[in-house]
Amino acid sequence: MRTRDVPTLVARAREGDPRSVARLITLVENGDPKLAEVAAALAPxxxxxxxxxxxxxxxxxxxxxxxxxxxxxxxxxxxxxxxxxxxxxxxxxxxxxxxxxxxxxxxxxxxxxxxxxxxxxxxxxxxxxxxxxxxxxxxxxxxxxxxxxxxxxxxxxxxxxxxxxxxxxxxxxxxxxxxxxxxxxxxxxxxxxxxxxxxxxxxxxxxxxxxxxxxxxxxxxxxxxxxxxxxxxxxxxxxxxxxxxxxxxxxxxxxGRLQARREARAAAEVEAIALGTLRARLGSLREGTALSDLAARVAAGGLDPYAAAESLIKDL
Amino acid sequence: MRTRDVPTLVARAREGDPRSVARLITLVENGDPKLAEVAAALAPxxxxxxxxxxxxxxxxxxxxxxxxxxxxxxxxxxxxxxxxxxxxxxxxxxxxxxxxxxxxxxxxxxxxxxxxxxxxxxxxxxxxxxxxxxxxxxxxxxxxxxxxxxxxxxxxxxxxxxxxxxxxxxxxxxxxxxxxxxxxxxxxxxxxxxxxxxxxxxxxxxxxxxxxxxxxxxxxxxxxxxxxxxxxxxxxxxxxxxxxxxxxxxxxxxxGRLQARREARAAAEVEAIALGTLRARLGSLREGTALSDLAARVAAGGLDPYAAAESLIKDL
CATH class of the missing domain: 3.40.50.300 (P-loop containing nucleotide triphosphate hydrolases)
Incomplete structure (x- = not known):
């Protein structure tokens, strides 16, 4: 399949093109880097x-x-x-x-x-x-x-x-x-x-x-x-x-519950995304030495893990 | 049971007092505010x-x-x-x-x-x-x-x-x-x-x-x-x-695997605590209006949830 830009995909999905719908859902499912752009285009x-x-x-x-x-x-x-x-x-x-x-x-x-x-x-x-x-x-x-x-x-x-x-x-x-x-x-x-x-x-x-x-x-x-x-x-x-x-x-x-439910759901969604983003940022620290340095000190008894976690959060 | 300060509890646990051991584990289990102090005292x-x-x-x-x-x-x-x-x-x-x-x-x-x-x-x-x-x-x-x-x-x-x-x-x-x-x-x-x-x-x-x-x-x-x-x-x-x-x-x-395993475990522990801390901070946003304001805009189609999550993270 050819790559298409997000505005074109969204426009075609709007016209009911099933392949564009499928492509957009795949982008969403895979956490594609274009996700933020897709989300912005779909918000309305x-x-x-x-x-x-x-x-x-x-x-x-x-x-x-x-x-x-x-x-x-x-x-x-x-x-x-x-x-x-x-x-x-x-x-x-x-x-x-x-x-x-x-x-x-x-x-x-x-x-x-x-x-x-x-x-x-x-x-x-x-x-x-x-x-x-x-x-x-x-x-x-x-x-x-x-x-x-x-x-x-x-x-x-x-x-x-x-x-x-x-x-x-x-x-x-x-x-x-x-x-x-x-x-x-x-x-x-x-x-x-x-x-x-x-x-x-x-x-x-x-x-x-x-x-x-x-x-x-x-x-x-x-x-x-x-x-x-x-x-x-x-x-x-x-x-x-x-x-x-x-x-x-x-x-x-x-x-009036529809509105209330949807706002509660949107809040849960935003929270889940925020937590996922933070988790990913923490995970990316695994590639550097900050986390492993802290961990070595915790394992050796020179630092407690709560203090280490605080120090890690400051690095985010 | 009387409340005791952390240094006393740790000292008594060190001497083998089973009630102090039990109290410390309860503090840990409940996520007591004294946890950071307990962790620091136990690190060695x-x-x-x-x-x-x-x-x-x-x-x-x-x-x-x-x-x-x-x-x-x-x-x-x-x-x-x-x-x-x-x-x-x-x-x-x-x-x-x-x-x-x-x-x-x-x-x-x-x-x-x-x-x-x-x-x-x-x-x-x-x-x-x-x-x-x-x-x-x-x-x-x-x-x-x-x-x-x-x-x-x-x-x-x-x-x-x-x-x-x-x-x-x-x-x-x-x-x-x-x-x-x-x-x-x-x-x-x-x-x-x-x-x-x-x-x-x-x-x-x-x-x-x-x-x-x-x-x-x-x-x-x-x-x-x-x-x-x-x-x-x-x-x-x-x-x-x-x-x-x-x-x-x-x-x-x-x-030499003992050391490697323990450092990997300490890293996982520090990460889990950091993520828990961030989750708690996100959760505490629920009490304020920042999250609900963002959620209302997402539900109304005026903002996408990824942009909302970014904005939320900046507030942490």
Whole structure:
């Protein structure tokens, strides 16, 4: 592929050119030196889409549900972006997105952009890369962006919290209701989808979630998470999921929470980038002798590590 | 408990007073404001002990093995410190140290200090708190410090890498050999202990590990990880584990690696503290309006987050 300058790439992405969209997301994902320029060019498009996070344990049917949601959202006239985010650690490797292939259903639809992402060079990791990729898709005219993450661990919770609306997928008989509570998912979910609702145990899962939600206290005007049954593989219940998403969007706007959430998210994003930048600057000290000189003194007992850290910070 | 000044606490810990040792570790664990003073007072005692990391999946017998190792090391005339470190995330909670109670065997022995630790207020998390707690125990005269961590995840690998000598415990029939490779444990283990060696499958586990080790290339003079069989619950093989630890220590010294490892560790520690300090300073910006003002501009599309982060860093 030829290199293009950032203004041209952004202009083409604005016109809906899928290759320019892909190139911009790659720049973001790789922490390319042009990132600051890309970010500056994309800043005006911030906030144009409803960002919908979608998470759940492996095997609950995330890909199928995403696929069907895209279909339903397209039918309703939306332009849709999908980011499948893989927050797996460097130790476990990142080959868990093999079922991306199913999403090929939509590859010929010019109103859909689909992209897998992992954290590579990005300062601030996926917490910084994901909102930036969302902005690329917003720039390209998407008014809904689905951010799909695997699992219910801490990284996933963080990424889901970048969304305006967070969907948590569950499936019967996986002990997911309890898992959800343990992983703090209950606090971040705006909509629960009990997928595979035609399987034994689905009613129990539905009741478990409703039961847990009824335990939480809510002030008047607070959002009460919706619980929706679906059989995504048959397309059943998907319209109900879309309805729940739209209902949540309406509540976000009428309650004034959309603005508050987005400002909180922007703050978290700026902080993550700042911390990533500082981390990189510290890391670059490894190449010089300042850190190793300090470390030798600490190891020899001549300096304590807190005093050494202070001295290091002064060098930044 | 009465508050005491740091010099008095350190002096008493030096004399072997267990309550002063406990108080100092609590200060370290909580990220007490006196931490810098504690660190300065303890700096001279750095490097007095051999730090032995001990890790493995739940159920392999870590507590029993630690307990028996303490017994054997005491018999050999060592003063022994034990830090049982719980790196569990804030989301999953930290109640996995219930079996600490077994360690009560040694509570009346004045030559043994045992302590559970979790990451609370510490700048730099456990990566910074653990070496500092080790220094408390070194100050108290321990010449061996065992650092026990649960599991084989990334946090555990990090904490194990703080040790001079890292023991990885396995048990037959848990698929641990493959797990070990996946989690990067193979690279950090100096000694493998196949515990529960009287159970079916122990020989296969032993052969698996030996087989994997024979695949790795090693330069002449490199350490070849030892594999030891043990039945910790019966005290069997524990002397062999101690012998392997001592052999590794002798190799570290004769090869010059001890110094190199400790300087690398000190560098990592200083970096972790520096990053923690910077993170805390960023966090304290949340109380003011600088971050929220920037975030509001980013959310409104008037500023990109990278430019905002740069501006934030200038304020630090």
């Amino acid at each position: 498009y911030a906030g144009r889409a409803q960002v919908v996070g979608l998470t759940g344990s492996p095997g609950v049917g995330k890909s199928t549900t995403t696929n069907e949601l895209v279909r339903a959202l397209r039918k309703a006239g939306h332009r849709v972006g999908v980011l499948a985010v893989d927050p797996s650690s460097p130790f476990t490797g990142g080959a868990i997105l093999g079922d991306r292939i199913r999403m090929q259903d939509h590859t010929t639809d010019p109103g859909v952009y689909i992209r897998s992402m992992s954290s590579r060079g990005q300062l601030g990791g996926l917490a910084a890369a994901t909102p930036q990729a969302v902005r690329v898709l917003e720039g390209a005219g998407c008014d809904v962006v689905l951010v799909e993450t695997v699992g219910v661990g801490q990284a996933e919770v963080e990424i889901a919290s970048l969304a305006d609306t967070t969907l948590v997928l569950l499936a019967p008989g996986m002990g997911d209701a309890i898992q959800a509570v343990k992983a703090g998912i209950l606090e971040i979910a705006d909509v629960f989808v009990v997928n595979k609702a035609d399987r034994p145990g689905a009613d129990a899962t539905y009741r478990d979630i409703q039961g847990m939600l009824s335990l939480g206290e809510r002030s008047p005007g607070e959002w009460r998470p919706q619980v929706v049954r679906a059989v995504a593989v048959k397309g059943e219940g998907v319209d109900d999921v879309v309805a729940a998403i739209e209902k949540h969007r309406a509540w976000l706007e009428s309650s | 005692y750095a490097g007095r002990a051999q730090v032995v990391g001990l890790t493995g999946s739940p159920g392999v017998g870590k507590s029993t093995t630690t307990n028996e190792l303490v017994r054997a090391l005491r018999k050999a005339g060592h003063r022994v410190g034990v830090l049982a470190v719980d790196p569990s995330s804030p989301f999953t909670g930290g109640a996995i140290l219930g079996d600490r109670i077994r360690m009560q065997d040694h509570t009346t022995d004045p030559g043994v200090y045992i302590r559970s630790m979790s990451s609370r207020g510490q700048l730099g998390g456990l990566a910074a708190a653990t070496p500092q707690a080790v220094r408390v125990l070194e100050g108290a005269g321990c010449d061996v410090v065992l650092v026990e961590t649960v599991g084989v995840g990334q946090a555990e690998v990090e904490i194990a890498s703080l040790a001079d000598t890292t023991l990885v415990l396995l048990a037959p029939g848990m698929g641990d050999a493959i797990q070990a490779v996946k989690a990067g444990i193979l690279e950090i283990a100096d000694v493998f202990v196949v515990n529960k060696a009287d159970r079916p499958g122990a020989d296969a586990t032993y052969r698996d590990i030996q087989g994997m080790l024979s695949l790795g290339e090693r330069s002449p003079g490199e350490w070849r990880p030892q594999v030891v069989r043990a039945v910790a619950v019966k005290g069997e093989g524990v002397d062999d584990v101690v012998a392997a630890i001592e052999k590794h220590r002798a190799w570290l010294e004769s090869s």
